[in-house]
Amino acid sequence: MDKNSEAIGIDLGGTNIRVARISRSGQILERIQEHVPRGRDAQLAIIRDSVLRMVTPQSAGVALGFPGRVDVRSGVALTAGYLELKDVTLAAMLREITGLPAVIDTDANLALWAEMKIGAAVGYDEIAMFTIGTGIGGAIASDGKLYYGGGNAGQLGHITVDLHGKSCNCGRRGCVETTSSGTALGELIAASPLAATTRVEDLLALQKNGDRTANELLVQWMAPLRLAVDTAVAVLGSKLVLLGGGLGKAAFEALTLVTRCDSPWFTYEIKAGELGDHAGVIGAGLRAFEA
Ligand SMILES: [Zn+2]
Structure with missing residues (x-):
């Protein structure tokens, strides 16, 4: 070698x-x-x-x-x-x-670097990536390069979606990490009539079979993420939004249940990461x- x-x-x-x-x-x-x-x-x-x-x-x-x-x-x-x-x-x-x-x-x-080199973002130069796991991470590519700004650009999990929301690790309230992360999904399940052991795959399967509780819960989980994604696109001009992390594929599926704003301000392609975990x-x- x-x-x-x-x-x-x-x-x-x-x-x-x-x-x-x-x-x-x-x-x-x-x-x-x-x-x-x-x-x-x-x-x-x-x-x-x-x-x-x-x-x-x-x-x-x-x-x-x-x-x-x-x-x-x-x-x-x-x-x-x-x-x-x-x-x-x-x-x-x-x-x-x-x-x-x-x-x-x-x-x-x-993770975004990997998707740009060999995954779902090959061929794109303007990208916003949300990584959905325990929390929500973020990364930005502009002109085909990772964007650092003053050093720590890309904290997309801390876009505010609820002025009066839950307190967040960053010191503020109502960041999308508090509404649409894996932790937030666990809290929604715990507060619902569903079994505490319900996984996101179960919810998606129930929803496909017409279960209303599952549908409402998934919409509640993802509606704030739709706002955050639209906001990121309006600010950054991203052409591709990638959903990655352990829950990226599930979030991508669940997000299709949330009506998309039809204004031309929010025109972008959205994909799940291909490389997963x-x-x-x-x-x-x-x-x-x-x-
Ligand atoms: Zn925050």
């Missing part, structure tokens, strides 16, 4: 860390997944141990997707998210332990070639 023929992608989540060897064409050559423990030292140790298992003589670089805000230029984690890694110089740490070039970015930016680790690997 050629030197620099593969790179290491890390998708760090609040629950699991996935690390993979990725080829230049974005194929997963080998992949491991570990549970993320509690505590800063234990979290740093699991990152170190799992990345070292993926280093080979062919490794070109390392990139890590972080589930929170990061300073891409200095490679520092700015917010902890669900982790205890605030202010850690993650890129420097990865460089030190692997001896390879290393960068960090948000998990959403790297693998987008983060693939995007990190592809980004690592340019670290």
